[in-house]
Amino acid sequence: MTRFLHDREFLSGRATVSQALTDTAYPVPSDASLTKGSFVITEEGQLQWSSGQEWVPLAPPGTEMMITPWVDVPEGWFEISGKLGGDFVNRRIIANLFDFGYVEGTLVSWFLPVASNMYETSAGLIQVASPPAPVGRVLDATIPRLDWVQPVSGNRPSWGQVNRTVAEEVEVIDQITFNRLGQAFQIAIPTTISGTMFVCTSVGIYALGVTILSGTYTYGRWDRHPVEEILINNKFFTNTEIEAFKNFLVEVRHRIKDNFAAMPIDLNNAWRARTDIVSFPVIDTSNVTEFGQRAVSNTQTTGAWEGCANLQTFPVIDTGSGLLFNGTWSGCISLTSFPLLDFTSAIELCWTWLGCTGLTSFPLIDTSSVVRFGWHSTSVSVRSQGTWMNCTGLTSFPLIDLSSALSLDRTWFGCSSLLSFPLLNTASVTSMKGTWAGCSAMSQNLNHPIIASFPLLNTANVIAFGNGSSTESSFGAWEGCAAFTVFPLLVTSAGTDFGRAWKGCSGLNSFPLLDVSNGTVFAGTWQGCTGLTAFPALDIGLGQIFGHRNGGNYIGAWFGCTGLTSFPLLNFASATSVVHAWSNCTGLTAFPLIVTAACQSFGFAWFGCTGLTSFPALNFSSAIGADAAQVNNANGFNGAWSGCTALTTFPANMFNASNTRAYHSAFTNCALTQTSVDNILVSINTARAAFTLVNGQIDITGGTNATPSVGTGRPAVDALRAAGWTVNVVGY
């Protein structure tokens, strides 16, 4: 597809007007003897040359030729920078013998830290004298100059020197060290650059594909090794060009070509947040054990390529020694595929591919040694993250080996496009906090609409299906899997924490008779399961926590199960908190006489149960909220029946044994009869007298609540007010 040019004649202008370019297809139909000197590029990208006798793959060394712009530079050839004129303005010239002059024209910035180029301050007034010294400005070696500066005194990298033996002579090599604590250089990039960046470090040269947007570009924030030279080209080099250029840098500039095997064993943060990187080279990482730092309590560190948001491809590097991959490719949102790397030694893959939203499939990597696929933080400011969390493009997942896995916390959290899930070996897993939370598309086998696609995983050893005891950042195993209509009968007998496990599974229209008999935490477990119309007689006898209220975070076991029309007589004998447990269960018309003798906190338990007309005589004798420390939203009966707009009948003596003064908004917006209002006031006043409760508050206002009677209710009101209580009732 092109035409032979005699060595350098074209560039010198002596052969600018010769034969026309040929558009001969490959294979060339004509006899090679008739087209001596002509070239074609095969479908495989190989360049073939007519020797006059046959088509041969090699041209004489030093050959230069033109190619049309839509033809890629073949391997083994180098593009010569420079402009042609006339009819050849859109042609490219290539050569098969490298010369630095060929690429000099594409060089946008050349970071060359030698003493004569460096200044202590960014103003460039004080030249560095002797190492070590901070460096505020490095003069760029190209024209126009794009100097590398650091205007903030505290963030200036350090200049140092090492001795290097070259051809039996010791040479002093200048290096710049970035401390990975904020030191970096800034370069004012006038127009966007797309090309190859050569970074010469103390352990070797690597060539990155980069796109650097116009504006201020920051370099060095996380650089792992001292840097000796950087060359930024506004052209992507071929592998041949890269190799030749590296050889040039070694031979002429005495750089280390490849000693990456001597790298430190960790690459934590090494290219973190390098949004300029679009491709990464193969370097020797065979000795690296940490590609992402170990997760420890309350800390958050990141992986080698975390936040490389524009990294489009990743090569097959040697990860065979890698133990830790926490956050390694997290946030690489432009990756659309991932190579089959070696994870046979890996033990931690916490948030490894977090937020890789471009991935649509994932290879069958060997994860047989991995213990932790997710990490649950105890701190609200530190992320709890799972391996493939928020990989929203994944529609399926391979049958990876989980045989060593203990934790799957948030592992597939937010994989909202996952349609099905394989039957993985989860026999050793003990923690599934938020494992599939937000997998909102995962529902049924598309070919069998009645069969749930979520497999019958082995969950026999899982203790935590959620973390329902605390904060907003806690999630349940299947929270938000809104497309589930049925759920398999998993073995859950070892589970103790079911907090938010099925929260928001609004498509579930039934729930299996799971063994939750060891469960102690059920806060938010079925919250928002609006499709449930009935609830099975589960054994929740050890259940203690059925809800909580932290700030604006309202969590209750059946909160918002609006489809429930009845509720079974479950065993609440161990319950200590039913805060928000049945809030907004608007379909309930009656409530069973459950055992609540041990329950301390009833805050908002039946809030908004608009279908309830009466209430059973539950045992409230353990309610707390007597002292200041206990009077909060969750304790006592604050808001407990608020908004029960149909509730007319409330029994007498309900609060006689309740040592609490927390009834704030307890009965607002109800429909209580006068007798019921009197029952409540008299009972609370009885408790006041028995426990000497002062300064409490009770609200029985709004809705169609009756006024207390003159003979019964109002004297109780008077007595309470005399004890400092705030009593808000209708008409008195």
Place this chain on the structure above:
Amino acid sequence: MARFTLATIAVPSALLDDANNAMLVLGNGPADAGTFISQEWALSEDAETGFALISGLYAQDFLDALQGPSLTVRPDFAPDVNMTGANRAKDALIYTGAARLDKISIRLDMPAHEAITEMGLVPWVDPNAPPPVVIDRAAIALAQERRTMVVSRLQGRLTLGPVTVAALDAIADDPETPWAMRETIKNAGEWRRTSQAMDELGYLLGYEPIEMDALFRTAATVNV
């Protein structure tokens, strides 16, 4: 004797302004007001509050000023610097012990990571950190390609074909057409995709930008 001393300084979020004022007074440019910005560290036992931290080589006069009497001289480049805040930061310096939410911790001549460990700080992710910038690579690639789209006048005209070329020539002959455009159509030896004249020409011919790109790509393949 070394001219510079390694100093590692950790500032809790509540003292960032004061610390930046101090750095402005002691620094050598207005950018030093932005020394402590990113909060990437926290106390291991209290991960709710961030610390900004720097570590680097400082000249002796910087360290002398930190340990000397109150700062009084406003630098020329920062006449409005808050000297009260700067001195508050100076007075808040502590040289030993764990980092505190009400003090600025500093270590001298100690490797940075040792200093951080001694301060009891651990890496921390600032919840307010901005998300990474995602590059529109297709747009960049197209812009780059357009810069290389240069064809000869003849290549362009042959690609346009006789009907369009006739229309083009009519535009060139029309006295209503601006003189510069007429000259461009008649006399430009080469057509550059990125030139403003080409955009105007495309508009006159009713070509969308994507059609102009196609025109140049095709024209480049014409052998003349």
